[in-house]
Amino acid sequence: MSGRVERFLGGSPIRVGINLVLMSIAVGLLLSWFDLSPRRLIDGTIDAVMRIIDTVFGSIDNVIQYFLLGAAIVVPIFLISRVLKVGRRDDRY
Structure with a gap:
């Protein structure tokens, strides 16, 4: 059972947990530095998707x-x- 868990996680659970904690702190610092929050990221993503949809369907309308x-x-x-060509009787074809 332990081998399955380690294979799934890519290492021992304690080591993976420590790596996840350290990466979460680093990403949290970076997001804080850029003055971003998870809510703002989600809202920004939703707004971007809505703008893309509006642009695509607006383009279709255009x-x-x-x-x-x-x-x-x-x-x-x-x-x-076509009417003028029918009146000429061009026999090239």
């Missing part, structure tokens, strides 16, 4: 508007050119 604007010009020109 693409649809650009498509419709361009189609209002391109489709009539295409139809006119």
Whole structure:
């Protein structure tokens, strides 16, 4: 049983616990130095995800508007050119 626990943890439980405590203190000091808190990190992450979602779906909305604007010009020109081409009877094909 002890071998399974050590294999899962990557070492003896006491040594892993000491390493986790020391790394937690170091990360806590670093976050304190940057004036960050877990709550601010979570809120910032959520805000970033929401901004990304807004940007992606806002971009899709813009693409649809650009498509419709361009189609209002391109489709009539295409139809006119097809009608004029049918009247010419070009036998190259």
